[in-house]
Amino acid sequence: MNDTRRGAVEFRNVMKRFGSFTAIPDLNLSIAPGELVTLLGPSGCGKTTTLRMLAGLESPTSGQVLIGGQDVTRLPANRRDVSMVFQSYALFPHMSVRQNVAYGLESGGLKPAEAREQAERGLDLVGLAGLGDRLPSELSGGQQQRVAVARALVLEPQVLLLDEPLSNLDARLRRRVRTEIRELQQRLGFTAVYVTHDQEEALAVSDRIVVMREGRIAQAGTPRDLYQNPASEFIADFMGxxxxxxxxxxxxxxxxxxxxxxxxxxxxxxxxxxxxxxxxxxxxxxxxxxxxxxxxxxxxxxxxxxxxxxxxxxxxxxxxxxxxxxxxxxxxxxxxxxxxxxxxxxxxxxxx
Known part of the structure; x- marks a missing residue:
């Protein structure tokens, strides 16, 4: 694989049907390596379906999905070199924070001592050094979300996927954690695809925003472009x-x-x-x-x-x-x- 393409994402003429309902009619979208792109839109617009097709949790009806220049359309989720952060955190309550972060590494065949060492580095990366022995229930909601991010990052994926990662946090904590996620992404330079229905959140974290409506891209551009130069009444109303x-x-x-x-x-x-x-x-x-x-x-x-x-x-x-x-x-x-x-x-x- 060409390293200059590592982390690049591309949807080519992707269509997704559920029975007789067409959720995504024809999606063409490219994401550059190191870019944080937010899929934004109202409920039912197709943003989560798009993310799930990238993750390998849904299969396109037609078209191609590429990651790092490789066609992954028919690859299962565990062979796609992506990691996902869910809105529910999805932490194991009976495991320590360190064990949660190390779980994916050990499942992938890494020796326990090495997995523990990498887990500690991951916790340090997200500002949770010294909390590895705690249970998830002993952490705040924001700290739990950072554990989920650390667990995803230690796998060193080509692409980090974030599905409504802040929806379970209160307003003040959402502002702080979104800033932390953005700073981490910029510092490490990984590619990220972020799904939210919150316009303010999208404006705050994104290099580029893709606004979706009825399975199609209504407008894509920088936060400033979309806010100052809306292409339609829908965008003008939705973005602000x-x-x-x-x-x-x-x-x-x-x-x-x-x-x-x-x-x-x-x-x-x-x-x-x-x-x-x-x-x-x-x-x-x-x-x-x-x-x-x-x-x-x-x-x-x-x-x-x-x-x-x-x-x-x-x-x-x-x-x-x-x-x-x-x-x-x-x-x-x-x-x-x-x-x-x-x-x-x-x-x-x-x-x-």
């Missing part, structure tokens, strides 16, 4: 909870376009071959500045909810219904308050 409203492109000059929303004109990047005429505009919730009174884009408060460090609003405006998050004011404006809305260009995106 945007309100999509009618607008008009008044003029285009090079890379800039003057866009009118209600009575407000803003200058935006002219993506997707923008030209004068009717348009659709994604307005992010954090792109709206709210002030009582009239002026700018006129609106009216429909509902407000105080959530501690921010206030959420549903607004009726000259452009249509908008969802806004206000981090500046300390008290919510009551329903039916007339408001002036200013839109920040960095949170707006024309939809091709």
């Amino acid at each position: 909870e945007a309100s999509v409203v009618d607008a008009s492109v008044i003029s285009v000059d090079g890379d800039s376009a003057v866009v009118r929303i209600g009575d407000l004109d803003v200058t935006l990047p002219a993506i997707g071959g923008a030209r004068p005429g009717p348009a659709r505009l994604a307005v992010r919730s954090n792109a709206i500045n709210i002030r009582p009174g009239r002026g700018g884009l006129n609106g009216r408060v429909l509902t407000s909810a105080y959530l501690g460090d921010h206030i959420e609003y549903e607004l009726d405006s000259a452009a249509g219904r908008l969802f806004a998050v206000d981090h500046e004011n300390t008290a919510p404006l009551p329903p039916d308050t007339e408001v002036s809305l200013n839109l920040l260009p960095r949170g707006l995106a024309l939809i091709p």
Whole structure:
């Protein structure tokens, strides 16, 4: 095998049917060695089926799956040189942490002393040195997930697969563990395929995000690309909870376009071959500045909810219904308050 291809992943015209239902119609996707790619999408979009076909837990109906340049389409899971981290951790409760990490090594024929030594190195790698004698039940949820990552990494797989790895953790712990996983991946340079339905999680950990819808790739790109340049209303709404409203492109000059929303004109990047005429505009919730009174884009408060460090609003405006998050004011404006809305260009995106 060419070492420069080690860790590369490729799906070629992959189709997957379950009976008469086609879960994946025609998937073509390449992942470079050392890249962390997240498969993102709502429930039933095909992301987990795609991961399971890569792991060897499902077989494609047609097409090819390649790892490191080798066709593994018909190889069983135990011959694919991949390791998987599950959302449930899947640790043996009666084994020590060290024994859990060493289990796969010993099952593969490594001598117990060598497996123990490699397990210790794996625990040190994920910041759990000195905890090898504990049982999984004596660790926090975040520590258990790191044990699961260590167990996968000591096998030195070409590709690490992570299936909703943080879904069992609370919000604060999720943020910390996702940072740890990303730092570990960047430090060691392994290829990783990460599945989640959480947009914030995908933005935080990924080199590239593949958004799936009904078994197809809706859009793929860097987190910044997908957030700032959505290719469709579905992507705009899914990547950051945007309100999509009618607008008009008044003029285009090079890379800039003057866009009118209600009575407000803003200058935006002219993506997707923008030209004068009717348009659709994604307005992010954090792109709206709210002030009582009239002026700018006129609106009216429909509902407000105080959530501690921010206030959420549903607004009726000259452009249509908008969802806004206000981090500046300390008290919510009551329903039916007339408001002036200013839109920040960095949170707006024309939809091709």
